[in-house]
Amino acid sequence: MKRILITIAIGVAAMSLCACVGGKKAEAADSKTPAEIMLARLQKLQQDSLTAFGHHDDTAYGRYWEYMPDSSDVKTVSGDYPAVMNWDLGWIETGADKQLDGVPFEFIKAEIVKQDARGGMNALSWHLRNPLTGGDSWDNANDSTLAVVMRDKAMTDTLRKWIGMTADFIGDLRDKDGKRIPVMWRPWHEHTGEWFWWGINHGSADDYKNLWKLTREVFDDKGIDNVVWVYSPDKSNVNSYEDYMQRYPGDNYVDVMGADVYYFDGPDADSIFFDRIDKTLGAAVRAAKEHGKVAAFSETGFEGLPSSDWYMTRLMRVLDKYNVAFVTVWRNSNTKPNHWYTPYPGHPGVKDFKEFHDNAKTVFCKEMSKL
Numbered sequence: 001m002k003r004i005l006i007t008i009a010i011g012v013a014a015m016s017l018c019a020c021v022g023g024k025k026a027e028a029a030d031s032k033t034p035a036e037i038m039l040a041r042l043q044k045l046q047q048d049s050l051t052a053f054g055h056h057d058d059t060a061y062g063r064y065w066e067y068m069p070d071s072s073d074v075k076t077v078s079g080d081y082p083a084v085m086n087w088d089l090g091w092i093e094t095g096a097d098k099q100l101d102g103v104p105f106e107f108i109k110a111e112i113v114k115q116d117a118r119g120g121m122n123a124l125s126w127h128l129r130n131p132l133t134g135g136d137s138w139d140n141a142n143d144s145t146l147a148v149v150m151r152d153k154a155m156t157d158t159l160r161k162w163i164g165m166t167a168d169f170i171g172d173l174r175d176k177d178g179k180r181i182p183v184m185w186r187p188w189h190e191h192t193g194e195w196f197w198w199g200i201n202h203g204s205a206d207d208y209k210n211l212w213k214l215t216r217e218v219f220d221d222k223g224i225d226n227v228v229w230v231y232s233p234d235k236s237n238v239n240s241y242e243d244y245m246q247r248y249p250g251d252n253y254v255d256v257m258g259a260d261v262y263y264f265d266g267p268d269a270d271s272i273f274f275d276r277i278d279k280t281l282g283a284a285v286r287a288a289k290e291h292g293k294v295a296a297f298s299e300t301g302f303e304g305l306p307s308s309d310w311y312m313t314r315l316m317r318v319l320d321k322y323n324v325a326f327v328t329v330w331r332n333s334n335t336k337p338n339h340w341y342t343p344y345p346g347h348p349g350v351k352d353f354k355e356f357h358d359n360a361k362t363v364f365c366k367e368m369s370k371l
């Protein structure tokens, strides 16, 4: 009897571990979905107290260049590509060829294939347009967009179609053998802030949870099995664990508990940053532990990087305190003034970044390929 109970318990535990990754389960018990394979790699990072380094739009452009094959500021400075490359699907919903920062979707697809072949990982965010006003993600002209979109059938249908376009793009990511490439998918991010139309002031907690449910439904209906789902509140309005969890859609929808916390200059910059880290990333790590998920520092950085030691003195301090499977910093723009987040050749922080790369805790692409 005892043995039967144990067997049942193990079975239930295994089922709940696989509860959310990637949609329809693979038929054969021993064949893992691409999402399950990626989740296992993230769990391994966490178990080994390692943190994979991620960078947005890494090989698309850098501080002084754009679209030079296989170029990367991170690689030029540190000797290796980041372990995680983040890409954004904003404007895919309009049928455009390029996303909101001008990166062609076909380019993104090709780079995802390359990064996967190197043994690295890819992640996707989505700064989509406002379906109600036609404006961008930041358009809050109608401050109840989220509520309207989730409660009006025609609007929800539009959104369903848009979500379907992201699902088709993701489902179409295949390696040279035709196998689907796993990605971390981080929709509806920074929803605790006010700036996006899906943000905290623009609808109820239920509207936000329904947004996740709708997204998941669309992906599942299309049989997408290569997505690891990342939940990523921003530090704004997160002063407690309860604030962090307030709009959490539920364990069946999320694999990774993230937190987006940027470093902003000014008086008391350090104390403000580390306080926000404790509140938001601290909540993510606790939530991951309590809900059997992976923890991540899903977005951070110091805009313009006006520092020669930020990586080792600030970011490393966070990583030493909080065990997260990956950390992602934002893009090195060559067109937007003062908008870069990693050192580039000639930047005073090059030595610091090399040390960050060499540190035993951080994982870049070559090491990631072995995990």
Ligand code: BMA
Pocket (backbone or CB within 6 Å): 088, 090, 100, 101, 127, 330, 331, 336, 339
């Ligand atoms: C923001 C900025 C914007 C950009 C958006 C999506 O944080 O970098 O310039 O359009 O991310 O990449």
